[in-house]
Amino acid sequence: MRKITFAEAINEAILTAMRESKDVITYGLGVPDPKGVFGTTLGLQDEFGEARVFDTPTSENAMTGVGIGAAINGLRPIMVHQRVDFFLLALDQLINNAAKWNFMFGGVCRVPITIRLIVGHGWGQGPTHSQNLQSLFSQIPGLKVVIPTSAYDAKGLLLESIFDDDPVIFLEHRWLYGLKSNVPKSSYRIPIGKANLVNEGSDLTIVALSYMTIEAIQAIKELEKIGVNCDLIDLRSTSPLDFELIRKSVKKTGKLIAVDSSSKSFSVASEIIADCAIESYNYLQKPPRRVALEDAPAPTSFGLTNSYYNGALEIYNEAIGLLGIKEENTGSKFIKEKPHDVPGEWFKGPF
Amino acid sequence: MNLSELQASMLRIRLVEESIANKYSEQKMRCPTHLSIGQEAIAVGVCSNLTNEDQVLSSHRAHAHYLAKGGCLNSMLAEIYGKVTGCSKGMGGSMHLIDKSVGFMGSTAIVGNTIPVAVGSALAMKIQEKKLISCVFFGDGATEEGVFYESINFAIIHNLPVLFICENNLYSVYSGLEVRQPKGRKIFEMVRAFGIESSHGDGNNVQQVSDYVELARDKILSGNGPQFLEFDTYRWREHCGPNYDNDIGYREEEEFLEWKKKDPLKDIFENKDLDLVKVLFNKFNAEIQQAHHFADNSEFPSDKDFQQIINS
Known part of the structure; x- marks a missing residue:
């Protein structure tokens, strides 16, 4: 089997999901830029166009709400932030809306949004560029929190997250991006909640x-x-x-x-x-x-x-x-x- | 829809809200409840121009919006009573209303936080190529939230089919506009500077509201982009709860009385003795009484219902 990096596996998962369903959209600051969020979003806009893959204003909170609105209308948005720390501006939309929407409306309105958050490390990233906030997100009922290690898991878990009907926080540690493992070309999913x-x-x-x-x-x-x-x-x-x-x-x-x-x-x-x-x-x-x-x-x-x-x-x-x-x-x-x-x-x- | 239908719709909402106010002391509606009395014209004027598929999102003060959009009365009252027959199965209460069958997509308790959700609904409509609009109600307080600017900005960039309705009732809880925004600011003018078409009207004049919204909806569907409308109005009762609170010191009784003269239902109340009007009162009061009875006699959600929703 071929080996690819964690970053390539993320890219492949999004590509696969967007081919499988026209409901999947991808956005975030820098998504279509030349660096493509550490390479994870490269090529997406070329294949799927500007309606389904787009850059955004620097508006973390609104863009999370926009994802919720799109999600309650049948889309499956994937939103990405280059650092988890910036996403803290969106905690109202995440905690008050995304996590509770289906519950507070009696279970009639699901929010299938996937929020990719990248965790920085090293090179002086310091106090506000390298926080590991998995426990903060995990403390909120209504959110799923996925935190993969291998490229194989990254692809299978991201695909599962995208097609999950509830909001998923997907935490990617930056030092994993270059690490390779065997990853099938095919579409496959790994259930969330199984270590x-x-x-x-x-x-x-x-x-x-x-x-x-x-x-x-x-x-x-x-x-x-x-x-x-x-x-x-x-x-x-x-x-x-x-x-x-x-x-x-x-x-x-x-x-x-x-x-x-x-x-x-x-x-x-x-x-x-x-x-x-x-x-x-x-x-x-x-x-x-x-x-x-x-x-x-x-x-x-x-x-x-x-x-x-x-x-x-x-x-x-x-x-x-x-x-x-x-x-x-x-x-x-x-x-x-x-x-x-x-x-x-x-x-x-x-x- | 002609004027009398708009007025009938407002009257129904007024009577529902007053029934809640009158019965609140029974202690059966055990949740924070924000009444729309005095603000009915905006809800009715807006929603009378929307189709069932057009979507509405709202805030903590949502009863009028929900009812004007066609939301089920029994389900709303049952929700406020905390019953499993409520529109949110008792999980949400007065501040979390939903009736997807008529395009009322939800109301939430946090100031301004359905604004981006409505923009996201509009994004979906655009991607899915639906000829619909998404409409969001919020108050003057929400225009002080960062997410308000962020949302309008994104809606403009993507030319989204969204209608922003600002109900300016002068107060954020007990804090007047004068302590929250610079003197002389006009919200609709400030918003126009963002690059969105923006107008301002009398929120107690249901026909004017309706006319503005009819035009705005046409503009949106013709591809002219999102529209912003600010309407002046006034909440008669306390911020949250069934009582009047003009005596507690944050606003003057005179101010309230001035606004009461501009009651959107003035015409109908002045003609209370007409048979036509009497028939309406009787019809609505009977319906409302029945709805309270339904809510009161419904079951509370069980632990099993709760578990089913959190584990579904």
Whole structure:
């Protein structure tokens, strides 16, 4: 099977959806521009025209409402924002309208809108360009929150989101865009709410999401070398959240680490640990742990970001700490050849 | 539709609203309720020019719009009573009315937040090549929201079939226009500067409203783009609830009395004793009484109904 990048998979999902249904429209600031939202919207306007694929004014709140109006009239809008942080201007339309519309009208009017929000990271993105707000969105009943890791999942989950009859927040971590995986050319869908068991092991359960799954994969490879075998669960969506799979795993391993890309308090990781305390108490052999950011805005300076962000090293250390393994400081296992604030050597800024 | 039909429609709305005001103290309608008394002419003048397929969205003060568009009275009152037979199955209350069968697409509680939704409906109509218009009602307060500017701007860029109706009743809850907008500003003039055709009229003159809207709808359907109409009017009762509140200190009794002289239903009330008018009163009062009876005797939604809606 061919390998394509996460960004190409997103592009292919939109292309596929728009070919499958003339009800699908795509818009957002920069959608038809030469860069095509990190390449994810390239070629769409050429194929589908300006009526179905268009740029917008810098009006996040109204454009969300416009999507709702289009959606209640039978269209399936896909709206995209280059940074999740700008979308915060649209919380009225999202929370008061999109999330509640079908409910507050007694279930007679669905809102099939998909809102793609890109999460920034590194290169000094700082406090207002790199927030990980999955728990904020997941706290709102009436929204689905999808947060894929692999290119394969990105395509299948985006297609599922577009054809879902309810509003979906689709969170794309920017550092995933260049990562490749096997992706079928055909149209396929992955159900929302089913997590992915990336790796099987009986010693420890690690639950991760989005880019943190990539870091967790590095960590469990090193853990395997010292004889620690992990279940690694990639959530794929945080609302609904696949607690069943996590409970099943914890029943087997008795130990849980929840890894999140957001600040730790009131995070998705916290919710997972709460569920574990309530539902899996009798199986727990050790107190669960949480790998998440400290409760602080993201720093901008290159001098601060390395210690602010968590990666494979922090996950590894948390694991051996939980297991009570006395191991030399293992920082050397994860020395990276690239600077810590870029996804790869190829990245030279400027934004 | 001739004048008498417009007046009959206004009278029906007035009588419905007064019945709610009169019965509110029974404590059976247990939700925030914003009455349209005094503002009926705009709702009727606008909706009398719309087809069933033309769409309307509205705000917290939506009873008149819903009824003028042809929304089911039984379902509206049942909704206000919190009953499962309500138009939103009791999930929404007075501020969340819907009757899709007549193109009343919804009303919401947050100031200005159906404006972009109406623009989105118009976008769908354009993409789907339907010869229809989308109409949204909002008050003067909504023109102070950012989303108002954003929405009109987008509607102009895409030449969308949307009619913006601003009901200027001078107050946002208890805050008068003078503390919210610069002295001398005319909302319709400000809006015209955005690049949209914009007019201003007497919102208590149902025929004038109707004439303006007839013209605006024709312009929209001829491809002249979105239209904006501002109508002056006045809410008689308190912002939310059944009572008068001219005595609490934010507006003067004299001001209310001045507006009361301009009652859109003046003609009909002055001819109350005519047989023709009596027949109307009796007909509407009987219908309204029956609707309250229906609402009062309907069931509340069950936990099962609630679960069904949230899990559907």
